[in-house]
Amino acid sequence: xxxxxxxxxxxxxxxxxxxxxxxxxxxxxxxxxxxxxxxxxxxxxxxxxxxxxxxxxxxxxxxxxxxxxxxxxxxxxxxxxxxxxxxxxxxxxxxxxxxxxxxxxxxxxxxxxxxxxxxxxxxxxxxxxxxxxxxxxxxxxxxxxxxxxxxxxxxxxxxxxxxxxxxxxxxxxxxxxxxxxxxxxxxxxxxxxxxxxxxxxxxxxxxxxxxxxxxxxxxxxxxxxxxxxxxxxxxxxxxxxxxxxxxxxxxxxxxxxxxxxxxxxxxxxxxxxxxxxxxxxxxxxxxxxxxxxxxxxxxxxxxxxxxxxxxxxxxxxxxxxxxxxxxxxxxxxxxxxxxxxxxxxxxxxxxxxxxxxxxxxxxxxxxxxxxxxxxxxxxxxxxxxxxxxxxxxxxxxxxxxxxxxxxxxxxxxxxxxxxxxxxx
Ligand code: AMP
Ligand code: GLY
Numbered sequence: 001x002x003x004x005x006x007x008x009x010x011x012x013x014x015x016x017x018x019x020x021x022x023x024x025x026x027x028x029x030x031x032x033x034x035x036x037x038x039x040x041x042x043x044x045x046x047x048x049x050x051x052x053x054x055x056x057x058x059x060x061x062x063x064x065x066x067x068x069x070x071x072x073x074x075x076x077x078x079x080x081x082x083x084x085x086x087x088x089x090x091x092x093x094x095x096x097x098x099x100x101x102x103x104x105x106x107x108x109x110x111x112x113x114x115x116x117x118x119x120x121x122x123x124x125x126x127x128x129x130x131x132x133x134x135x136x137x138x139x140x141x142x143x144x145x146x147x148x149x150x151x152x153x154x155x156x157x158x159x160x161x162x163x164x165x166x167x168x169x170x171x172x173x174x175x176x177x178x179x180x181x182x183x184x185x186x187x188x189x190x191x192x193x194x195x196x197x198x199x200x201x202x203x204x205x206x207x208x209x210x211x212x213x214x215x216x217x218x219x220x221x222x223x224x225x226x227x228x229x230x231x232x233x234x235x236x237x238x239x240x241x242x243x244x245x246x247x248x249x250x251x252x253x254x255x256x257x258x259x260x261x262x263x264x265x266x267x268x269x270x271x272x273x274x275x276x277x278x279x280x281x282x283x284x285x286x287x288x289x290x291x292x293x294x295x296x297x298x299x300x301x302x303x304x305x306x307x308x309x310x311x312x313x314x315x316x317x318x319x320x321x322x323x324x325x326x327x328x329x330x331x332x333x334x335x336x337x338x339x340x341x342x343x344x345x346x347x348x349x350x351x352x353x354x355x356x357x358x359x360x361x362x363x364x365x366x367x368x369x370x371x372x373x374x375x376x377x378x379x380x381x382x383x384x385x386x387x388x389x390x391x392x393x394x395x396x397x398x399x400x401x402x403x404x405x406x407x408x409x410x411x412x413x414x415x416x417x418x419x420x421x422x423x424x
Contacts, residue, residue, distance in 0.1 A: 001024050001025060001026065001027075001064040001305070002025070002026070002027040002028070002029065002061060002062060002063045002064055003019050003025055003027075003028050003029070003063060003064060003065050003066070003067060003305060003308075004028075004029045004030070004031065004044075004054075004057070004058060004061075004063045004065075004066040004067070005019070005028065005029070005030045005031070005033075005037075005041070005066075005067050005069060006030075006031050006048050006054075006066065006067070006068045006069055006070070006073055006078070007030075007031075007048070007068070007069025007070045008030075008032050008033055008034050008037075009034075009069065009070070009290050009365045009366075009378075009380070010290055010291055010293075010294050010330075010332070010363040010364065010365035010380065010382070010383040011069050011070075011288050011289070011290035011291070011293040011294065012030060012033070012034075012037060012069040013034065013036050013037050013294075013363040013364050013365070013383075014293045014294045014297040014298070014361075014363050014383075014385075015067055015069060015288070015293065015297065015304070016028055016030055016033075016037050016040055016041045017040060017297070017361065017363070018297045018300060018304040019067075019304055019305055020040045020041070021303075021304075022303045022304060022305035022306070023303065024303070024305050024306070025305055027042070028040065028041035028042070029041060029042050029043075029044050029057075029061070029063065030042070030043050030044070031043070031044045031046050031048050031054065032044070032045065032046075032048060034364045034365065034366070034367045034368065034377065034378075035364055035367040035368050035369045035374045035375075035377075036362065036363065036364025036367055036374075037364065038369065044057065048070075048073055049072070049073060049076060051073070051076075051077070051078050051081040051082070052081075054066070054078070055081065055082060055085060055087060058082075058087055059085075059087070064088060064309070065088040065089065065090060065305070065308050065309060065312060066078075066082060066087070066088070066089045066090070067089075067090045067091075067308055068089065068090060068091040068266075068287065069287065069288065069290075070287065071097070071100050071101065071147060071285065071286060071287050072147060073091075074091050074092060074094070074097040074100075074101075074266075074286055074287060075094060075097045075098075075100070075101035075147060075286075076094065077093070077094040078091070079091045079092060079093045079094070079097075079265075079266075080093045080094050088308075088309065088312045088313075089312065090265075090266055090267075090308040090311055090312060091265075091266040091267075091286070091287065092264050092265055092266045092268075092286045093262075093265075095262050096257060096262050096263070096264045096265075096266075096286065097286040099253070099257075099264075099268075099284040099285075099286055100147070100283070100284055100285045100286040100287070101146060101147050101286075102145055102146060103143050103144075103145050103146075103183045103283070104122045104145050104181055104183055106281075106283070106284050107120050107122070107183055107185075108122075109253075109256065109257075110281060112256070113252050113253070113256035114252070115248065115249055115252050115253060115256070115281060116248060116249070116278065116279065116280045116281065117185075117280055117281040117282075118141070118185040118186040118187070118188050118273075118280060118282070119185065119186045120183050120184060120185035120186070121183075121184055121185075122145070122181055122182070122183055122184075123181065123182050123184065124180060124181045124182075125170075126166055126167075126170040126171065129142075129166050129170070129182055129184060130163055130166060132184055133159060133162045133163060133166070133184065134159060136184075136186075137159065138156055138157055138158045138159050138161070138162060138187075139155065139156060139157045139187035140156050140159075140162050140184060140185070140186070140187055141153065141154065141155050141156070141184070141185045141186070141187050142154045142156060142162055142165040142166060142169070142182055142183075142184055143182060143183045143184075143185070144169050144175045144178050144179040144181075144182060145178065145179070145180065145181035145182060145183060146175065146177060146178025146179070146180070146181075147178055148175045148178050148179070149226075150224070150225075150226045151175075151224070151339075152169075152175055152178060152179070153224065153283075154168075155187060155224075162184075166182065169182055170182070188273040188275060188280055188282070189273075189275060190273045190274050190275035190276075190280075191236045191273070191274045191419075192211065192212070192214075192271065192272065192273055192274070192282070193209060193210070193211050193234045193236050193237050193272050193274060193279075194209070194210045194211060194212055194230075194234070194269060194270075194271055194272070194289050194292045195207075195209060195237065195242075195245050195249075195250070195269070195270045195272055195279075196210075196267055196268065196269045196270075196288065196289065196292065196296070197250055197267070197268050198266075198267060198307055198311060198316060198321065199254055199264060199265065199266070199267075199268055199311070199316065200265050200310065200311045200312075200313075200314040200315070200316040201254065201257075201258065201263035201264050201265050201314065202314060202316070202317070203316040203317040204246070204250055204251060204254060205316060205319070205321050206242065206246060206250070207296055207300075207321075207323075208232045208233050208296050208299050208300075208323045209232065209233045209234040209237035209242070210230050210231065210232040210233065210234055210289070210292040210295050210296050211230060211231055211232075211234040211236070211292075211419070211420070212227045212229075212230050212289060212291065212292055213227065213228045213229045213230065213413060213415075213416055214227060214228070215228070216228060216334075216338070216339055216413075217413065218413050218414055218415045219415065223339055223340075224339070225334070225338065225339040225379075225380070226290060226291075226339070226379070226380055227289070227290060227291045227292070227332065227380075228291075228331075228332045228334070228380075228412070228413045228416070229291060229329070229330055229331045229332050229383075229412075229413055229416030229417070230289075230291045230292045230294065230295040230329075230330045230416075231295055231327065231328065231329045231330070231391060231394070231395075231416065231417040231420055232292070232295040232296050232299055232327060232328050233327060234420065235420050235423045236274050236423075237274075240277075241274065241277060241279065244277075244278070244279060245270070245272065245279045248279065249270055249272075249279060249281060250268065250270065253268065253270075253284070254268070265311055265312070265314070266286065266287070266311060267286070267287055267288050268284065268285075268286065269284065269285035269286070269287065269288065269289050269292075270283075270284055271283040271284070271285065290365075291330045291332055291363075291380075291383050294330040294361075294363045294383040294385045295328045295329065295330040295385060296328075298328045298330075298361055298385050298387055299323045299324050299326065299327075299328050299387065300321070300322075300323060301322040301323060301324055302319070302320070302321045302322050306319065307319060307321060324387065326359075326387040326388060326389065326394070327387070327388060327390060327391040327394050327420075328385055328386065328387050328388075328394055329385065329386055329388070329391065329394040329395045329397075329398040329416055329417045330363070330383045330384070330385040330398070330416070331383070331384045331385075331398050331399065331402055331412055331413070331416050332365070332380050332381075332382070332383050332412060332413075333380075333381050333382045333383075333384065333402060333405055333410050333411075333412045334379055334380050334381060334410070334411055334412065335366070335376050335378070335379055335380075335381055335409060335410070336408070336409025336410070336411065337379075337409070338379035338380065338411075339379060342379055342409075343376075343409075344366070344368075344375070344376055344377045344378070345370070345375050345376065345377070346375060346376040346407040346408045346409065346410075347373055347374075347375055347407060347408075348367065348373075348374045348375060348376060348381070348382070348405065348406070348407045349405070349406040349407065350404035350405045350406050351374060351405070353404040354384065354401045354404050354405065357386075357397070357400075357401055359386055359387040359388070359397060360384065360385065360386045360387075360397055360398065360401045361384075361385045361386075362382055362383075362384055362385075362401075363382065363383040363384075363385060364381075364382055365378055365380040365381055365382060365383060366378015366379060366380055366381045367381060367382070376407055381407070381410070382405065384398050384401045384402050384405070385398065386398035386401060390424075391417055391420050391421055391424070392421055392424070394417070395416065395417045395421065398416070399414075
């Protein structure tokens with residue numbers, strides 16, 4: 001059978017790679033894909049937001065299911081559009097995707113359903129927002145309401161920083177319509193974890209836990225990025241905490257949506273702050289995380305294609321999802337300047353050597369093929385991911401593999417998974 005994956009990052013490379021292991025799959029398409037993906041899938045040249053063209057393609061090629069990586073097509077209703085024509089697709093519809101595409105919707109929803117999250121207020125005027133910040137003081141968190149490609153959140157440690165963030169959002173209009181409103185919320189302290197589940201709107205199956213590294217520099221310094229590395233499992237998520245997260249957050253969210261007439265099908269991602277062993281929601285995403293997916297899918301033993309079909313058909317209760325006990329570590333290698341501006345087109349060396357390493361996978365993110373060479377084509381370029389007999393072993397293998405990779409200006413964090421190792 002055939003599958004189509006929408007997206008072009010490391011997450012999508014991991015999805016395509018995992019699908020390629022399925023006994024049911026004999027052809028994968030990816031729209032638009034990247035250089036690494038093109039080695040195992042056929043990359044197609046269709047605008048990923050042109051849903052009608054995608055539907056024509058899927059019908060013409062007899063694609064069994066489409067799997068959506070990024071949030072934008074979900075928010076714009078790709079799932080609604082495919083479902084209207086009875087085409088199988090993995091992801092929530094646009095109403096359900098509001099959990100990610102509108103932070104004020106998500107916060108109001110959590111309040112209605114008593115799901116633990118930081119206290120907040122919503123503003124659509126600079127003046128009222130500024131008054132509120134002066135009243136509450138710092139630290140404080142300012143978030144553009146809509147989709148901002150992971151750049152719309154400002155954790156301000158002073159009032160001046162918070163007001164500067166407001167200016168960026170309201171006056172400079174950097175996020176366009178996504179910045180018409182802001183959510184201002186209490187700053188939570190604790191340890192972060194990412195918790196993702198598969199759900200068909202009724203049955204919920206938790207994935208292995210994981211932890212992202214959002215800041216660009218070691219010791220969590222510097223600006224936020226899309227994610228500089230991840231590991232799985234996250235030891236902060238103990239079995240007891242996992243039960244709490246499922247009871248207080250995930251089940252309540254899926255049931256709460258259902259009570260409001262919304263069936264959530266696909267992947268639900270809760271970005272959590274764990275404070276005194278209690279989980280609080282920082283954000284919801286309606287898709288797999290990047291780079292958490294690279295760490296998690298390398299540990300998935302079950303067939304991803306079967307999971308996707310079971311979610312689509314609302315038969316998830318019939319499925320067992322299995323994971324290897326081996327932990328994984330993913331190190332993101334980025335372009336010089338990232339998360340600020342960067343240049344593309346730098347030749348990448350060493351990929352073939354890393355391919356020969358056992359239990360190590362190179363997931364491409366921002367790469368392209370030019371004149372038979374692989375070159376950089378994005379801020380986050382590669383996600384080098386290793387499995388190990390324990391987390392220390394996985395970390396060692398991943399960093400050894402990174403040593404083979406060379407491109408001008410490359411940088412990566414040297415402390416991915418340190419926090420998990422300190423807990424050993
Ligand atoms: P988000 O995109 O909402 O997950 O925010 C990005 C990052 O900002 C999170 O991973 C946290 O590091 C930080 N953050 C978001 N909300 C809060 C909060 N209420 N308190 C402290 N840090 C936060
Ligand atoms: N790694 C965070 C995200 O995918 O949003």
